[in-house]
Amino acid sequence: MTAVRALLPSLETARLRLRPFRDADLERLVEVAGQRSIADTTVSVPHPFTAEHGRAWIARCAAEWNAGVAAHFAVALRETPGRLMGYAAVRSIQREHGEGELSFWLDEAHAGAGYATEATGALLAFAFGPLDLNRVCAHHMVRNAASGRVLARIGFRREGLLRQHVRKWDVYEDVLLSAVLREDWMKERAEEAACSSATARTPATLGRQ
Numbered sequence: 001m002t003a004v005r006a007l008l009p010s011l012e013t014a015r016l017r018l019r020p021f022r023d024a025d026l027e028r029l030v031e032v033a034g035q036r037s038i039a040d041t042t043v044s045v046p047h048p049f050t051a052e053h054g055r056a057w058i059a060r061c062a063a064e065w066n067a068g069v070a071a072h073f074a075v076a077l078r079e080t081p082g083r084l085m086g087y088a089a090v091r092s093i094q095r096e097h098g099e100g101e102l103s104f105w106l107d108e109a110h111a112g113a114g115y116a117t118e119a120t121g122a123l124l125a126f127a128f129g130p131l132d133l134n135r136v137c138a139h140h141m142v143r144n145a146a147s148g149r150v151l152a153r154i155g156f157r158r159e160g161l162l163r164q165h166v167r168k169w170d171v172y173e174d175v176l177l178s179a180v181l182r183e184d185w186m187k188e189r190a191e192e193a194a195c196s197s198a199t200a201r202t203p204a205t206l207g208r209q
């Protein structure tokens with residue numbers, strides 16, 4: 001008997017919904033993933049990005065979740081959950097090693113508002129929680145400073161420089177490898193919780209003195 005895998009859940013943040021891709025995303029997917037700025041710093045997004053690529057993308061997202069090797073999410077604003085504005089995924093999951101790789105891109109019209117940081121932060125909680133991973137890594141081109149900032153803000157540490165690791169637009173590009181371990185992530189969450197409970201206690205404590 002074939003085991004039926006649970007559906008990929010939706011994740012919510014303050015401003016975003018991360019949800020499974022659906023067929024109705026095709027038009028927006030072609031529009032957003034087709035932006036040259038997204039292809040420019042990724043290796044998994046073809047350019048130009050055709051409807052054929054879009055259909056294959058949506059099918060692969062479902063197939064890889066069912067196979068247990070990736071969790072791909074369409075990213076949308078909470079108030080317009082049907083309108084795709086980006087992508088965030090943990091892919092290349094190796095169960096034996098408890099490892100996955102983070103991947104993300106965002107509509108350039110929404111860049112610089114902290115959305116990638118928010119989406120990938122939620123994804124890490126999913127990776128170390130329900131997905132039960134031990135380590136999440138990421139690769140980004142050295143010239144992709146925005147991606148480096150996003151990763152640093154959600155707790156990734158740089159591990160190495162992979163010289164001329166990928167070829168983009170016929171140019172070999174240096175790539176940075178970074179990762180976050182579950183133990184680092186848990187420690188940071190615990191510190192944040194301690195910090196916010198101390199902040200919450202302070203006014204009351206002061207008020208009683």
Ligand SMILES: CC(C)(COP(=O)(O)OP(=O)(O)OC[C@H]1O[C@@H](n2cnc3c(N)ncnc32)[C@H](O)[C@@H]1OP(=O)(O)O)[C@@H](O)C(=O)NCCC(=O)NCCS
Nearest residue numbers: 038041104105106111112113114115116117140145146149
């Ligand atoms: C990388 C990407 C996802 C960032 O999305 P975003 O929603 O703008 O990201 P955020 O707003 O959460 O954070 C961006 C950070 O980068 C910084 N940044 C933006 N452009 C920058 C630049 N050119 N140089 C240095 N830092 C830059 C911002 O100041 C911000 O850092 P801060 O919060 O410390 O101020 C988006 O630019 C993108 O889709 N790029 C193309 C695809 C891609 O490269 N994906 C990642 C592949 S590894």
